[in-house]
Amino acid sequence: MAKYPQLNSVFQALADPTRRAVLGRLGEGPASISELAKPFDITLPSFMKHIHLLEESGWIQTRKEGRVRTCVIEKKSFAVVEAWLSEQRDIWEGRTDRLEHFVTTTHEKEQEQ
């Protein structure tokens, strides 16, 4: 929890199909807000809420040039998710190691008897 202070908002951002679709699109390259909003049948203010949430949670960066705001994906957020997953995997593997150790030592003890 202290290690990943932003994990709550990183995962919260992914709990919505519009936001995941926006990230999928931005994985192909930067895009303007109007280009990103096009496939979705929602109002611009509603769409902007998704954009703000993605920006605040660190999934995207936006920059305004003239009248156009362009969005760029922040791949380091994926690294945060991957780090969490890999930490979980380490926990299970620790468990497997302990189980293996238990099975091996039990087997060795049985053979000693």
Add this chain to the structure above:
Amino acid sequence: MAKYPQLNSVFQALADPTRRAVLGRLGEGPASISELAKPFDITLPSFMKHIHLLEESGWIQTRKEGRVRTCVIEKKSFAVVEAWLSEQRDIWEGRTDRLEHFVTTTHEKEQEQ
């Protein structure tokens, strides 16, 4: 979205430090509700809301034996998250491939000239 109908609730479940800690504990092996609740300074009804959310989103299974309800982690939910991450990576790599193709063909064209 159609491919991963449960992704919303899978990610929603991860957007909370108590639920992530419960998953971390369950990665070490099954545990009873009271054992899981022990480290948290929250009421049992509040803790049970987290347990229900983890169960409904497919992260854990619970079974009641006598008076004790035991929780077990469902590793397939991790696979769902990993599949999503890997799909995103494919999108970027597709992009890199296209970029590489562009750079290579541009370079070849320049050499032909």
